[in-house]
Amino acid sequence: MSKTTLISVAASLALTTAATAQTEIELWHAMGGALGETVNQMVENFNASQGDVQLTPVFKGSYEETLTAGIAAFRAGEQPNIMQVFDAGAATVIGAEGATIPVQTLLSENGVAFDIEDYISGVRYFYADSDGKMIGMPFNSSSPIMYYNVDALEAAGVSAPKTWEEFQETTAPALAKAGYIPLAQSHLPWIFTENFHSRHNLPFATNDNGYDGLDTKILVNNDAIKAHFTALSDWKENGLFEWYGTGWGDNQTPFEEGKVAIWLGSSGSFGGLAKKDLGFDFSATFMPYWEAVTTEPTQTFIGGAALFAMSGHSAEENAATAKFFEYLSSPETQVFWHKETGYVPITEAAYDMAKAQGYYNEQPAAEVGIQQLSLDAGDNTRGYRMGFYVQIRDVMNREYGRILTGETSVEDAFQNIETEANQLLARFAKTQG
Amino acid sequence: MKRAGFTTVSLPVFLLLPQLVIIAVFFYWPTVVALQSSFYLQDPFGFGSTFVGLQNYADLFTSREYHRIASFTVVFSVLVTFFSLAIALLLAVKADKILRGAKTYRTLLMWVYAVAPPVAGFIAVIMFNQSWGPLTQFFGMFNYTYLVGVNFNDTAFAMVLASVWKQVPVNFIFFLSGLQSIPRSVREAALIDNASAMGRFWDVTFPLLAPTGFFLLIINITYSLFDTFGIVDTVVKGEPGNNPMTLVYKVYVDGFRGNDLGGSSAQSVILMVLVLALTIFQFRLIDRRIHYT
Numbered sequence: 108m109s110k111t112t113l114i115s116v117a118a119s120l121a122l123t124t125a126a127t128a129q130t131e132i133e134l135w136h137a138m139g140g141a142l143g144e145t146v147n148q149m150v151e152n153f154n155a156s157q158g159d160v161q162l163t164p165v166f167k168g169s170y171e172e173t174l175t176a177g178i179a180a181f182r183a184g185e186q187p188n189i190m191q192v193f194d195a196g197a198a199t200v201i202g203a204e205g206a207t208i209p210v211q212t213l214l215s216e217n218g219v220a221f222d223i224e225d226y227i228s229g230v231r232y233f234y235a236d237s238d239g240k241m242i243g244m245p246f247n248s249s250s251p252i253m254y255y256n257v258d259a260l261e262a263a264g265v266s267a268p269k270t271w272e273e274f275q276e277t278t279a280p281a282l283a284k285a286g287y288i289p290l291a292q293s294h295l296p297w298i299f300t301e302n303f304h305s306r307h308n309l310p311f312a313t314n315d316n317g318y319d320g321l322d323t324k325i326l327v328n329n330d331a332i333k334a335h336f337t338a339l340s341d342w343k344e345n346g347l348f349e350w351y352g353t354g355w356g357d358n359q360t361p362f363e364e365g366k367v368a369i370w371l372g373s374s375g376s377f378g379g380l381a382k383k384d385l386g387f388d389f390s391a392t393f394m395p396y397w398e399a400v401t402t403e404p405t406q407t408f409i410g411g412a413a414l415f416a417m418s419g420h421s422a423e424e425n426a427a428t429a430k431f432f433e434y435l436s437s438p439e440t441q442v443f444w445h446k447e448t449g450y451v452p453i454t455e456a457a458y459d460m461a462k463a464q465g466y467y468n469e470q471p472a473a474e475v476g477i478q479q480l481s482l483d484a485g486d487n488t489r490g491y492r493m494g495f496y497v498q499i500r501d502v503m504n505r506e507y508g509r510i511l512t513g514e515t516s517v518e519d520a521f522q523n524i525e526t527e528a529n530q531l532l533a534r535f536a537k538t539q540g
Numbered sequence: 541m542k543r544a545g546f547t548t549v550s551l552p553v554f555l556l557l558p559q560l561v562i563i564a565v566f567f568y569w570p571t572v573v574a575l576q577s578s579f580y581l582q583d584p585f586g587f588g589s590t591f592v593g594l595q596n597y598a599d600l601f602t603s604r605e606y607h608r609i610a611s612f613t614v615v616f617s618v619l620v621t622f623f624s625l626a627i628a629l630l631l632a633v634k635a636d637k638i639l640r641g642a643k644t645y646r647t648l649l650m651w652v653y654a655v656a657p658p659v660a661g662f663i664a665v666i667m668f669n670q671s672w673g674p675l676t677q678f679f680g681m682f683n684y685t686y687l688v689g690v691n692f693n694d695t696a697f698a699m700v701l702a703s704v705w706k707q708v709p710v711n712f713i714f715f716l717s718g719l720q721s722i723p724r725s726v727r728e729a730a731l732i733d734n735a736s737a738m739g740r741f742w743d744v745t746f747p748l749l750a751p752t753g754f755f756l757l758i759i760n761i762t763y764s765l766f767d768t769f770g771i772v773d774t775v776v777k778g779e780p781g782n783n784p785m786t787l788v789y790k791v792y793v794d795g796f797r798g799n800d801l802g803g804s805s806a807q808s809v810i811l812m813v814l815v816l817a818l819t820i821f822q823f824r825l826i827d828r829r830i831h832y833t
Contacts, residue, residue: 169778171797178584178799199799203585351670352689353781360671498798501780505605508782512691530599534800537581540590 129161130427132188132420135180136164137173137412138247141379145447152443153434160427170196170412171497177417181206186417188428191246193412194297195496197234198317200415201242202494202539207415208425209236210244210432217429229406229480230453233490234413237318243413244432247450249375250407251298252475253395257388259287259368267369267390270398274369275338279347282368290348292371293358296503298394299339301408301491303332306396308405308485317492321536325493327503328525331400336517340510350511353504374476375411377449381470391472393479406482408490411450442466451477494535499528571812578805596806606790613765613786616700620764623704625756628711629749633741635712636719646716653709657767661774664702668694688775689783696784699775703768711756718752719745758822765814787811 138146143166150164167173170193177190178199192200200207214221223231223241229250234243255267260278263285268274274290282289292298304311310326317323342348349367351357362370363380365387371394380389396404414435416428434440441457444450446466452458458477461467467474493499506520515523546552578596582589600606635645655663667675668688679686688698722745730744746753769788776783780793788811795804 171778175796175799182586199584203583203587205587206585350690352687353779353783354689354777357670357689364671495798495800498794498800501793501798504779504781506782508690512782514692514782527605531800534581534599534803537590537592538583538802539588540581 130159130423131161131163132424132427132431134162134164134189134191134414134431135167135173135177135187136191137167137170137193138191139166139168141382142247142375142448145378145444148447149435149440149444152440153431156434157430160430162427162431174199181417181419184419186419188417188420188424189414189431190417191412192243192415194233194408194410194490195500197243197413197490198492198494198496198535201234201236201492202535206418207242208418209240209242210414210416211241213416213425213429214432217426219429219433225454225456227451227453227455227458227477227481228484229477230409230451233409237315243415244435245409245411245453246414246435247375247411247444247448248409248453248480249373249411249450250409250476250480251294251302251371251394252374252391252479253369253371253393254362254376254380254389254391254472255369256287256362256365256367257390259285259365259387263287263368267392268395269393271335271338271395272398274395275342275347278369279342283346287368288346288349288361288366290342290369290371291351291358291361291367293355293373295353295507296500297410298371299335299507300327300332300503302394302410303335305406305408305485305488306394306404307331307400308403308487309400310487311491312493316487316490318489321494321532321539323493323532325499325525325528325532327528328521331397333517333521334399335397336507336510336520340513340517343511350508353508373410373449374479375448375450377473377476378447379449381449389472391475393475393482403483405485405488407479408488409451409480445473449473449476451480493528493532494538495531498531499524502527502531574805574808574812577801578809579802581802584799584801592802596802597810599803600806600810609785609787609790612696612784616696616703616768616784616786617761617764619700620703620707620768621757621760623700624707624711624760624763625753627704628708628756629715629753631708631712632715632719633745635716646712649712650709652706653713655706657706657770658774660702660706661699661771664688664698664771664775665777668698689777689781692782692784695775699768699771699784702771702775703764706771707760707763711760714752714756715749718749722748758818761818762815765811 134150136143136146146164150162154161165187167176173190174192174196177186177192180186211221211223223239226245230245230248231241232239234245235241253267259282260266263278263281265278265281268278279289301311309329309331310316312323312325314320314323339348343350349361351361359370359372359376361367363383363385365385374391377391394407414432416425416432420428436454438452438454438457438460441452441454442461442464445452445457445461452461502524506515506524509515510517510520579591579593580589581592581596631649635642635649638645665688667673668686669676670687670689673688676686676688686694688695726744726748730740734740734743765786766788768786769792772786772789773792776785780789785793787807791804791807791811794800794807
């Protein structure tokens with residue numbers, strides 16, 4: 108072996124050791140498109156902000172695909188350090204004690220100050236256990252809000268409805284007369300089921316919405332929501348509401364095209380809508396409620412997803428994960444994320460910073476999500492925790508689709524949802540045995 | 541003819557070993573694991589599990605939804621198999637008669653064979669786009685509002701159409717080569733006996749095509765049951781909702797979306813039994829009755 112080869116081998120060895128001095132960790136997420144670019148930007152900023160940790164973000168597909176990929180990797184001992192899990196998967200990942208390190212434990216063990224009171228009230232307990240210990244770090248936190256086409260409402264001479272009664276009697280007929288489809292929405296289980304219950308402070312499941320045990324029964328077969336779906340199918344028949352299938356985008360597109368005047372979507376859709384050249388002014392406000400059900404509407408659930416620190420990694424890597432979480436929850440990062448995407452800032456400090464910067468004077472609609480999450484809380488507004496919830500949502504989507512295409516009655520549909528959801532919950536309880 | 545053979549047992553076993561290992565690792569082992577996990581309800585992360593015996597199967601057989609999906613799968617498979625075979629046969633018979641430009645015509649027909657199922661599904665999604673899809677507009681000319689993803693039958697039709705379109709070329713190639721292997725003397729004899737082209741086809745050509753036809757029948761049933769997964773997935777856009785789906789897609793939905801490993805394993809065991817029955821049917825009944833030339 109020549110001398111130069113020896114030198115180059117030695118040099119490359121030295122380089123390798125220098126590289127490994129940095130702790131490398133991985134984040135698996137489900138943020139595609141523009142959101143994914145924002146995640147990459149945020150991670151780049153983090154990597155540039157310090158020299159000890161190198162974080163690699165990996166896009167794993169939809170929320171469901173990301174969760175499944177994470178589970179498969181965990182069983183093979185190849186899990187990432189951080190995994191993004193969405194609201195409907197919370198029971199699965201939190202139920203598997205030992206799969207994750209509670210974020211609260213991780214942070215305090217690594218000397219990062221943690222106080223759950225720093226977080227805005229709406230996000231505090233959704234990803235917590237029954238004792239209120241935070242397990243997952245809220246990441247892209249959103250809530251369903253009502254977007255509306257300002258030009259359309261002006262043309263019809265109406266304002267955004269506060270209640271569904273107002274929508275039914277005044278807003279919708281005027282919008283229909285002005286040539287618009289008054290209403291569309293993008294996620295029936297999330298918007299018109301889960302958040303329907305929290306907005307009206309109705310119990311969604313036994314055991315304190317499922318937080319206090321596995322023998323939970325769903326309480327979805329109630330008069331208030333059945334009346335709501337009866338109204339929905341009447342509206343659809345009379346041209347006051349349209350449903351474009353189960354897919355999110357299929358329902359958002361007609362709003363962007365200016366055919367639909369009011370669209371119920373995620374507060375996290377704001378960033379995307381603002382970046383598009385829509386051809387009309389849009390704004391947003393709170394989700395309407397039924398005055399017949401409650402006169403004191405409450406806050407909605409936090410949706411979106413959280414980041415979970417997976418177990419089975421070295422103390423060094425866990426410390427690196429804690430470092431990223433610290434960076435993530437800092438007001439600067441949160442404000443960046445909030446402005447880019449429309450997801451709500453998760454801490455009070457970040458919210459104050461965005462206010463102080465005058466962001467909401469320029470973009471009042473960007474504040475709607477966080478305001479709605481900060482409305483009065485009730486006994487049933489903390490969140491819900493149900494196993495096999497992805498399948499329960501699939502059952503809801505199926506039955507709701509059948510209601511809206513006239514294949515089934517509201518009564519039968521809710522009977523089916525209740526029966527099948529309770530079967531799934533009982534099956535899930537056995538998986539934890 | 542003299543039979544060649546091995547004198548010892550060890551050499552053939554040794555030569556077969558690589559193949560046997562592959563079969564064991566990729567087929568038998570997963571089968572055993574699926575069978576085993578179909579008797580359990582287990583935590584997806586692998587922490588807890590409960591032995592439930594035949595409960596997963598009982599839940600499936602009493603589920604109204606599973607019955608609905610099974611019936612849809614049967615209807616879907618019958619439609620896809622029938623139309624892929626019928627259209628391919630018609631095209632093959634016509635192509636067989638063409639002398640000029642035959643190669644171009646055949647190549648054009650075979651092109652679609654290279655399209656992957658998800659792409660075929662995606663093409664269907666584009667053709668049936670709710671606001672600007674050409675086929676949606678075509679149906680609109682007859683005052684029919686075609687709503688893929690909303691209306692069950694509309695979505696089912698789009699799936700059948702894409703699946704048939706994707707499968708016709710394969711069948712076409714087989715039928716065409718089957719037709720071309722029919723001896724000229726037989727055809728000429730038929731020409732003298734029977735003046736009607738229709739009659740000649742049903743009395744002479746069709747029976748002689750039977751080996752090809754039965755082989756394709758099995759291939760097409762398997763295709764419509766299993767390989768249409770990609771088409772179903774792209775047409776429903778990963779959101780099952782109130783859309784039609786096949787049994788294979790249901791295995792995926794429950795296992796990979798819903799993380800219900802026990803229930804999903806039970807469903808795949810049921811499908812395995814189905815494939816086993818199909819295979820036995822093919823070897824026992826069909827191979828005996830059809831005479832290959």
